[in-house]
Amino acid sequence: MYREGAEQGLSPGLKRKWWTERKKEIFSGYLYISPFFILFAIFGLFPMLFSFYLAFQKWNGLGTFKYAGLSNLRFVLEDPLFWKSIYNTILFGILGTLPQIIVAIPLAILLNAAWLKLKGFFRMAIFMPYVTSVAAVAIVFSVIFSEQSSGIMNVVLSYIGLEPVSWKTTEWGVKVAISTMVFWRWVGYNTIIFLAGLQRIPPDLYEAATIDGARPIQQLWHITLPLLKPVIVFVTFLSTIGAWQLFVEPLIFYHRISGVREEAMTVVLYLWKEAFVNSAYGTASATAVLLFIIIAIFSILNLIFSKNIGRVN
Amino acid sequence: MQQTVPTHKKGFSLSRFMIYVSLWIGALISLFPFYWMFVIGTNTADKVNETPPALLPGSEMVRNFMKVMEQVDFFSALANTFITASVTTIGVLFLCSLAGFAFAKLNFPGKNIWFGLLLVTMMVPTQLGLIPSYMIITELGWLNDLKALIVPGLVNAFGVFWMRQYISDAIPDDVFDSAKIDGCSHFRIYWNIVVPTILPAFSTLGIITFMFMWNDFLWPVTVLTDNSIQTLQVAIRSLNDVRFTDYGMVLSGTFWATVPLVIVFLLFNKWFISGLTQGSIK
Numbered sequence A: 001m002y003r004e005g006a007e008q009g010l011s012p013g014l015k016r017k018w019w020t021e022r023k024k025e026i027f028s029g030y031l032y033i034s035p036f037f038i039l040f041a042i043f044g045l046f047p048m049l050f051s052f053y054l055a056f057q058k059w060n061g062l063g064t065f066k067y068a069g070l071s072n073l074r075f076v077l078e079d080p081l082f083w084k085s086i087y088n089t090i091l092f093g094i095l096g097t098l099p100q101i102i103v104a105i106p107l108a109i110l111l112n113a114a115w116l117k118l119k120g121f122f123r124m125a126i127f128m129p130y131v132t133s134v135a136a137v138a139i140v141f142s143v144i145f146s147e148q149s150s151g152i153m154n155v156v157l158s159y160i161g162l163e164p165v166s167w168k169t170t171e172w173g174v175k176v177a178i179s180t181m182v183f184w185r186w187v188g189y190n191t192i193i194f195l196a197g198l199q200r201i202p203p204d205l206y207e208a209a210t211i212d213g214a215r216p217i218q219q220l221w222h223i224t225l226p227l228l229k230p231v232i233v234f235v236t237f238l239s240t241i242g243a244w245q246l247f248v249e250p251l252i253f254y255h256r257i258s259g260v261r262e263e264a265m266t267v268v269l270y271l272w273k274e275a276f277v278n279s280a281y282g283t284a285s286a287t288a289v290l291l292f293i294i295i296a297i298f299s300i301l302n303l304i305f306s307k308n309i310g311r312v313n
Numbered sequence B: 001m002q003q004t005v006p007t008h009k010k011g012f013s014l015s016r017f018m019i020y021v022s023l024w025i026g027a028l029i030s031l032f033p034f035y036w037m038f039v040i041g042t043n044t045a046d047k048v049n050e051t052p053p054a055l056l057p058g059s060e061m062v063r064n065f066m067k068v069m070e071q072v073d074f075f076s077a078l079a080n081t082f083i084t085a086s087v088t089t090i091g092v093l094f095l096c097s098l099a100g101f102a103f104a105k106l107n108f109p110g111k112n113i114w115f116g117l118l119l120v121t122m123m124v125p126t127q128l129g130l131i132p133s134y135m136i137i138t139e140l141g142w143l144n145d146l147k148a149l150i151v152p153g154l155v156n157a158f159g160v161f162w163m164r165q166y167i168s169d170a171i172p173d174d175v176f177d178s179a180k181i182d183g184c185s186h187f188r189i190y191w192n193i194v195v196p197t198i199l200p201a202f203s204t205l206g207i208i209t210f211m212f213m214w215n216d217f218l219w220p221v222t223v224l225t226d227n228s229i230q231t232l233q234v235a236i237r238s239l240n241d242v243r244f245t246d247y248g249m250v251l252s253g254t255f256w257a258t259v260p261l262v263i264v265f266l267l268f269n270k271w272f273i274s275g276l277t278q279g280s281i282k
Helices: A002-007 A021-054 A071-078 A080-111 A119-131 A134-144 A152-159 A171-199 A203-211 A216-243 A248-253 A267-276 A281-312 B014-041 B061-071 B074-105 B111-122 B126-140 B147-153 B157-170 B173-181 B186-197 B199-215 B218-223 B232-240 B247-279
Strands: none
Touching: A021 A281, A021 B074, A021 B111, A021 B126, A021 B147, A021 B157, A021 B186, A071 A281, A080 A119, A080 A171, A080 A216, A080 A267, A080 B014, A119 A171, A119 B014, A119 B247, A134 A152, A134 A171, A134 A248, A134 B014, A134 B232, A134 B247, A171 A216, A171 A248, A171 B014, A203 A216, A216 A281, A267 A281, A267 B126, A267 B218, A281 B126, B014 B247, B061 B074, B061 B232, B061 B247, B074 B111, B074 B147, B074 B157, B074 B186, B074 B199, B074 B232, B074 B247, B111 B157, B126 B147, B126 B218, B147 B199, B147 B218, B157 B186, B157 B199, B173 B186, B186 B199, B199 B247, B218 B232, B232 B247
């Protein structure tokens, strides 16, 4: 303590004080960050660790836990519906995310054009879907993708000479309908993120390229896209993590959990059904653990991938 | 901007025309479902099943909303949602900025380790602890209580991270040091110097939090199991849950549950989009 005071060059009077400036600062620092860590311990860390414990127990929500060994994990891994839910989640992820990136980048480039009029309006309009709740989106789209041939999507199809589709009962009908909901709600958000990335590119790069005679398409290929790479990685990362958590859209598309068909079953829906419909908290937790492992692998792959891209630049 | 190299002549330009057309199509696709909600919400249920479907607002606005009120207590759900979102937002702004201030400007042992831990927690999806969280809420007796929605959301890693970045950029170290020499306590520095400086960051984080809480679904539907207490999202789901779905009624409820947030968004639109573009990637 004496040394500390001396190092900080405090006056001799302060040196002997027990409640020093340094201690005050340490105290304030820990006090200010403690709410986050306390709440996270209760509602984040503990539940997660407890999920790992529950995954090896048999419990129906009442009574005591019974050790069940690996039987929960085995039950989930042997359940064809679980594998179907994994397959669906991956497919929804690809169909919902990839078109988003393909549409959002050109859209952001258009919205960034200096000569564009009504810029504020277009940005606002394209961002609006993000403001809508997932529940509302799912309800509206379940009407748009109605089974009947009078459903608005089927009417549109009939105008261009196509047969009506059973959006709720066929493998690809379901996939397209639910991916469209995801696409519609998130494409504007991602466009704005790409727009932010574009605005970070120094304009003198384009000026220099223009003077050197580079055509717009060359500028796009050699300046815009390479410099946008970190943002593309960021968006892909968030979208893939988000894709694994798909839940609300299929639930509301079929009105109630018992109505969800296997074409639309996702991993979180499977977990929720096991827990809150079947009261099988052990198998539900085993599903959570498996989901945790999947997301961890995806995050690590993403990190490695983005590190490599960083090195190239 | 690039006047030195004119790439096109003044007047009609086909490529620009095509760009405007595609942007208008994009805007229409984005806005159509809002309009459609209103159209169906003001028509009778039969109109949904007509070919071609109704495309103009009808005269059933009041009657459909009365039907919504028969199914759910819309205004108490609105009040619950508003209270939950507001209290959480105030908590997030205060606690996240306080923690962000500590990480940005104060020195204490282990600071970097704690900050690293905070970043790690951002990558963990909360759904993984859904069942034990539900058990904790049951143990606390908070099932069907707004506390179950508010308390876990009072502070989050994203907010702390975001506030730390903003505070370390916005407040120079010497301002902080001289305030300390003047004998200001840390909380006085936070309250008198930090808070007035970071008001723009408050507005963006505030809107993000408010919007997230307003629209949240999975957690409310898990812990609000009783129909007597609902948020708007839970309420519109229970409208949709009725066996013989009257879409005029369902979309009327959905529309009026969406309107308040759209108004908030349109009021703060400028701040929100610019704040998001500044804060999201750093």
